[in-house]
Amino acid sequence: MALFFFLTAQSQNKDLPDVGIIPKIVVKAIGVNTDIQGIIKNDSNLFKTLSSELIIISNMGAKNASKAEQKDNFSIAPDEVKIVATKNINVADTDNIIVLFLIYEDEKLIARDRKELRRQKNDPNVSDGLEIKGLVVENVRSKVGKDFYDYFYQQFTLKNPESDQLVKVEEQLGIGIGTRIQIKVQEDLVFESFARPNEEQLVNLANSAVARVLQYFKQKERQKQLLRQF
Template sequence: MLPKKRLVLTLVYVLTSMFVCAQKFYNKDVNALIKFDKTSEFTIFSATAENLTYSDLSLRYEFMVFKKDSADNTAKSLQGNRFFLEANEKKILSSITLNNVIAGKVTLLLLVYPVLDGEENTGAISKDRIEVTSNKNGQLQLKLDPNRKELLREEAQDGIFLQGLVVKKVLTKSGRDFYKYFYAEYFNKQIKTEKHIVIEEVPGQRRSTRISVKVDGQLVWQFFSQPKKDYLTKMANTALDRSIRYLQQLQKQKQTLTRY
């Protein structure tokens, strides 16, 4: 019996070690995050994914909702699909709305899988999980995954999240249009940062103007303006990608400093 017990213990140790090692690699290349927006009666939960690499990725997601009532009966719903993320892109994948008064418990689980050469039989590379309950006063209670890559400061009970601003300092209609296209994508991607982004337009050459985009005072993109919509849209997308990349670099530096 002794050798068999040792074999079982060894197997348990190996499996546990493999699981712990696998945990370390979650959210390394893709950050899966369930974001939420509370109102007085409802809360909207949005499944999001952010590409943390400089390469385009083909991915698949599963957004699962488990509802357990007071009698321990569980119902499951699932949303999922393939999607594509460009380098440093952030995307909203799906969303659900829950009443703030919940009988029992609701668990939301987001998993993101890579799609390699058309194959989907691979393990998840990114995940997030939230447990939702109501207290005796009918207030929504959220239990977050402790391994979340992003700190949602608006969730802190004793803190205030100061949202960064997208500041407009433009001179012409082209500058105003560029700001509009830039801010629309900034809003759609639900970017939350305390850093300010400044869009500034100054006189340039040959009756043109030069538009620059700065994040926290650092220049990330500049170009000479043109009135064409396609051109300004392309410049807005490029400027936003550069801005996101720089914000990610700042976040990594902050995490490194915190670690040491």
């Protein structure tokens, strides 16, 4: 039986002090297999030593309810983005999933994120697995391409884009001048540049690419609003 899920998110930091730590739960779904990642951005100017707790509760309130926990310690530099927790789950027999991502400093809770995944049947607009906004896929061939994709993906998901359009990161290998990176939204080319094996250059390139994609989303949304007026 095909399973269909929709995903909801809630802001969970209103009652916590702003310490410049931004947690983000990212869900990647392929059929009934789902990767859940906990990503941290250090938006402060301080080096931090922190701990995280990723909690996944399945079928809460049912007889077959289950709970999985993963705890990790990590350090993070100013302006750094880091994946600190990863968990793979199977959602074949799951009615709902609650994911909590908690960040601690000196055993004190300083930031958190929360997401819910619920089963939604018979929706023709949803394909098997999880319907997730901000979906990014890649077709890269080299380490440079993979590094660029990782930097782009981390920054893109932290921006929490509302668009449901598919973003594709593609690579065309070059000779002598580096590798060519292309980013398409659906089939529209919105960003293209050469990339070289230099971390600073790749990070800056990824940030520019994210800004270009978000600008494209805004343009498309303005066009939709104009069409609604006529």
